[in-house]
Amino acid sequence: MVKDQEFLETKALYCLGLAKKLGATDSSVIVKNSISETVNFRNKKLDESNRSDDLGLSITTYIGKKKSSISSSNLLNDNLNILIEKCIETTKNTPEDEFNSLPDRDLFAKEVKDLNLYDETHIENNQKIDYLKRLEAAASNDKKIVNTESSFTQNKSNFILANSKGFCDGYKTSSFTASSVTVAKDEKSMERDYEYSSKCFLKDLDDADELGNLAANQTIRKLSPKKIGSEKIAIIFDKRIAKGVLSTFASAISSSAISRGTSFLKDKVNQKIFSDKISVFDKPDMLRGLGSRNFDSEGVKTDTLKLVDQGILKHYLIDTYNGKKLNLKSNGRCGGTSNLYFENGNISFKDLLNSNSKSLYITETIGHGSNIVTGDYSVGATGFLIENGEFKYPINEITIAGNFKDMFQNITLANDLEFKYATNSPTMLIEGMVVAGK
């Protein structure tokens, strides 16, 4: 069982009290306990079981405008005494920063709604094993599949965030995650792909057979890939890749990148950065949402934000420190976005495939090729050649490149949005990118 609210709160208040006694003018603390139980299967047999019980605490102390922080997994009071003393000592020796402070009192979350983020159900290891047996049986049905690795994890967490301005709150969350990675082989090639499902509630999790079948089919269709020539071509990003474009957008509008001047979206608020059919939402209060939260990591209330309205950038993602620097109020995005998504487009997936006589459908990218300072983008890619709306053959060992400033203006979205991750996008078409191949 995860530690209860009372235990976490007692530790948190102990730290705040001690920090104050030792001379802190302000302090904030987060105490978190997380218990995960995982079972892994490989080729239809038990491969690994893993239980982790993590308890940790981090405290930030302020002396006027000086600040420092410590974190530890050892919560014995003896150890906390030594660490907090050390933290205060370090704070005294750290130069002042005029923007350091806790959030303004009126911004703290006041009511904590039940967002349905905790499922009490406990799934025993033998039930996980039953699920994985069904999953792996489905995944290895086709004899082209030569290796399967699957995993089932249950996670239960609880936390308390407290600070010297009187904020003290936290809640339990749960997640159930199943995944399957399969390897397929033919005379010419060996390929790997995967499928995955993660939910707050056990009963919402995808069916085992369905997950196994999807993983296997997605892998088999990649066999015997070809390499194509270098050209300018329309790219269609599968949903699992399209969400990455949205994540890059989120990093580029984080108030830290903006205040440091290291983002290609600096000074773009109220300007058109996407094509005019594009709107982006960040909605923290979705029931059972994978990114849902009642407040951010500083305790500031989080409201739904329409970040992009018909192509126009409306907000940055603002925390207290960078907000003060930019002369803007925190909008509760310390720690990033919650449930971030593109609003659906107005054409079907099928019409999107048909919108060019030839395009590339990308199912996987590799490499860290997004530069948020310049907007330059260049990654390795795997996918399929699409001709006249049909999947022709698999493609690999190519790169795709462009610049986000241009890419954002050339996005068309399908109407197939679903909430599978915390960040989600419909299938995405981008015209005019460059493919490098042969």
Place this chain on the structure above:
Amino acid sequence: MSNFFEKSDVSRKEAESIISDTLQKCDDGELYLENSKSESILLDDNKIKNSSYNSDLGFGFRAISDEVVAYSHSNEVSKNSLKQSSENLKSTLKSVKGTYNHEIPKSNNKYYDNINPIEQKSLNEKIKILNDVNDYLRSKGDKVKQVTANFLGEQKSVEIIRSGGETLSDVRPLVRFNVSVMVEKDGRKETGVYGVGGRQSYDSYLKDENWKSVCDEALRIASVNLESKPAPAGEMKVVLGPGWPAILIHEAVGHGLEGDFNRKKTSAFHNLMGQKVASEGVTIIDDGTIDNRRGSLTIDDEGTPTEKTVLIENGILKNFMQDRLNARLMKTRSTGSGRRENYRHIVLPRMRNTMMLSGKQTQEEMIKAVDKGIFAVSFGGGQVDITSGKFVFNCTEAYEIVNGKIGSPIKGATLIGDGPSILKEVSMVGNDMMMDPGIGTCGKAGQGVPVGVAQPSILINKMTVGGTKL
């Protein structure tokens, strides 16, 4: 050294008896204890943005029967918690009938000193250097718009207790100093990053104002990129500079030669042992025994002393990198490559310092041999798909080569290639092998571990460059 049982309600003797009892009839397993202290001090945007300290203590208890691994970890070193973990392991491995393997080779070699780098330099001294870095770089002209610099220091004490009470321990220092600078000219912004580090005190890397040379290098890269033009797209010849570009070796062949992927036959290399996988003259080793290097270890995280493992010798595939589990199942021995990020994670076979050894040619000869291609000097990160063998890495400093001469700098681009065939495309190996500056972290299965790389300049006949210029 840490005494893990000093403040605990469980004595060493009691712990040993829980371990021996749990691992009875298992094929392998151990209790791994870890106590780490780390610090991070960051200067950014003209200010000390962050000074933080972390102290982490915990254990990971592992039992292995045949192919099945049971693992349980906790950050409470107590009788209750050890017993709970023991129960978890026993419930996973219901009917064990193995023979515990007691064999762990011994060595008296040590590759770094038992120091705590965090305590060896005062906070004020560190803050002073960071402020000096900021002033120094900003004095280099108006084009410098942003400076970030940080110290990362760590001391990690580990202890491995095996069935029967055999105990192995190690204390591992690790430091890193990084500088990142952003420059702007005519509305165009570019960044340059450089860093140094290893398993010694900060002063070993920064004495005599050596931090200035780290700043100069970061600024040089950023300034070169200000003048860069769009990179070409398509297949061409590529000359790689010495040192850090060896992350090509790490991604292209290193991961594919890790024991787990080969036991499971999911690596593109699994059926190539003894075969020619690289051009003649290409020799690649993975070495955990170089003094004070970031990827070096006195013992690995299973207690096995590290070694210098020959992976590819003169083009022929010779060895995989092994931990104890994969070695046993593949009927070979551990190469001291069993590593984990920390006690929260299971052991996997990992790289240490992966190096391609020097050949005879000069970099000049290589450039001369290229009509149209690129010369890549510095890289960001890389990634590989083990199964298809395709790998990428991102250039952060590169130039075009036209008719045997180095031309204009080109924008950052991703290069993509095929692991099992790329080393056969190496047509020249330079005489200028160099280690990287000590900044690499390798990610696998969600676990990051410090690693090193090294190589001489090399000429690759054909690679796909992911630029935008057709």
